[in-house]
Amino acid sequence: MKRFVFSRISQLALVSAIALALCNLSDCYDPMDPNGNVKVTFDIYKWTTDGYMARVTIQNHHQYRHVEKPGWKLGWTWAGDEVIWLMSGAFATQQGNCSSFKFQIPHSCKKDPVILDLMPEVSPENRSEGCCRGGLLSAWAIDPSKSFSSFEIQVGNLEGNSTGHAPLNLTLMAPGPGYTCGPLVNTDPTVSSDIGGRREVQVFRTWKSTCLYSSFLANKAPVCCVSLSTFYNPRITSCPTCSCGCKEAGPDTSSCISEGTALPQSDALSNTDVVQCTDHNCPIRVHWHLKNNYLDYWRVKLTVSNYNYKRNYSNWNVLVQHPGFGQSMTTYSFNSSVLPTVGWEDEVALFWGINYYNTELLQADKDQLGSVTTEILLKKDMESFTLGNGWTFPRRIYFNGESCQMPLPDNFPVLPNGTSSQNPIPHLSLLLTIMLTLKLVNSWF
Numbered sequence: 001m002k003r004f005v006f007s008r009i010s011q012l013a014l015v016s017a018i019a020l021a022l023c024n025l026s027d028c029y030d031p032m033d034p035n036g037n038v039k040v041t042f043d044i045y046k047w048t049t050d051g052y053m054a055r056v057t058i059q060n061h062h063q064y065r066h067v068e069k070p071g072w073k074l075g076w077t078w079a080g081d082e083v084i085w086l087m088s089g090a091f092a093t094q095q096g097n098c099s100s101f102k103f104q105i106p107h108s109c110k111k112d113p114v115i116l117d118l119m120p121e122v123s124p125e126n127r128s129e130g131c132c133r134g135g136l137l138s139a140w141a142i143d144p145s146k147s148f149s150s151f152e153i154q155v156g157n158l159e160g161n162s163t164g165h166a167p168l169n170l171t172l173m174a175p176g177p178g179y180t181c182g183p184l185v186n187t188d189p190t191v192s193s194d195i196g197g198r199r200e201v202q203v204f205r206t207w208k209s210t211c212l213y214s215s216f217l218a219n220k221a222p223v224c225c226v227s228l229s230t231f232y233n234p235r236i237t238s239c240p241t242c243s244c245g246c247k248e249a250g251p252d253t254s255s256c257i258s259e260g261t262a263l264p265q266s267d268a269l270s271n272t273d274v275v276q277c278t279d280h281n282c283p284i285r286v287h288w289h290l291k292n293n294y295l296d297y298w299r300v301k302l303t304v305s306n307y308n309y310k311r312n313y314s315n316w317n318v319l320v321q322h323p324g325f326g327q328s329m330t331t332y333s334f335n336s337s338v339l340p341t342v343g344w345e346d347e348v349a350l351f352w353g354i355n356y357y358n359t360e361l362l363q364a365d366k367d368q369l370g371s372v373t374t375e376i377l378l379k380k381d382m383e384s385f386t387l388g389n390g391w392t393f394p395r396r397i398y399f400n401g402e403s404c405q406m407p408l409p410d411n412f413p414v415l416p417n418g419t420s421s422q423n424p425i426p427h428l429s430l431l432l433t434i435m436l437t438l439k440l441v442n443s444w445f
Helices: 002-022 426-444
Strands: 038-048 051-060 073-077 083-088 090-092 114-117 148-156 168-173 179-181 185-187 191-194 199-202 205-213 224-230 233-237 284-293 297-306 317-322 329-331 335-339 347-352 370-379 396-399
Touching: 038 168, 083 090, 114 148, 168 179, 168 205, 224 396, 284 396, 297 317, 329 335
Parallel strands: 224 284
Antiparallel strands: 038 051, 038 205, 051 148, 073 114, 073 168, 083 148, 090 114, 179 205, 185 205, 191 199, 224 233, 284 297, 297 370, 317 347, 317 396, 329 370, 335 347
């Protein structure tokens, strides 16, 4: 019996090991954002003669991953022969074949429509409540009020007295690939308040889907890397070589542009990223500099640099995992917040720009990089603070939700002569030895 139990445990352990090997942690589950997802909700609030009217809401529940330009695209496949008669707050990219309709022409007859958000400056008659953000969704921890977008849709051409079937094959581009959406399923009808919150009103029917993000499915090359420096060591730990790919050989490379070289004017490059040629070849570099060590506090300078000649980063954010964030923190030029995590001993802090000051990380030009920077004052935990063994450096850094390439711990800046903050400096020990010897010799005479 014991042998059988041991055999079963061994099999389970083997299966678990294989599963972990095949499933990268960042692809299957993000402990820094355990509840991160995008939810899509269809609320049917009115029946029509041949269908229904619905409000569709896209809600971003990611703490630090936002939907940036050019914005989200939502698509699905109709279960039957449905058409979209009217839309407000968004539009279908293609009308499709509507030749079977002779009098009233639908907004879209496509079997698999693709929906885009309207821009903020759209005219009032085309708007709906919660719409028109240009496809942009803020991260939940930064601005919940801008983390969702809604539009209204009138669906028709349903057969008989059908109350409709949930759309199939829901897809979300935000703005590129990476999201996998589950099927739209029946849930409890959405309830809202009316008459100043004194009355509850619910829709007739609600379908919901959850979309999860995977960097593996997005198939993105790394977009950022991390470099390190300290006040006690002149050496700068650069980004790992080829962090975001290696530059092509030869002077006429198209993957990057050497510093000081004129940018090409070719239209072929107008919609592609062009970065400055560096050893790391990344569009973004995050630099962590330990600036000062005070009695009760220590000061860090955090700088984010943009090496991209063709792209500004709007509403950027940086996520940093570090044990020092367990104490009080003062950030001078960025907004900041400590986020809850699951399974990590170290705290995680989120940094982002201040409105009307530095929410835009500007592109590089031939003279300088675009950059944003702040100083951070951290209170010491005397039971854990140490300058030795790389404690003062981040464990992990994300830019706009994407993991940055970190230097190896062996390359971190170290204390002079390999000493730790707890060990006496050798020169001081030698001086004390000489003084004690002289004192002993004097006592003999």
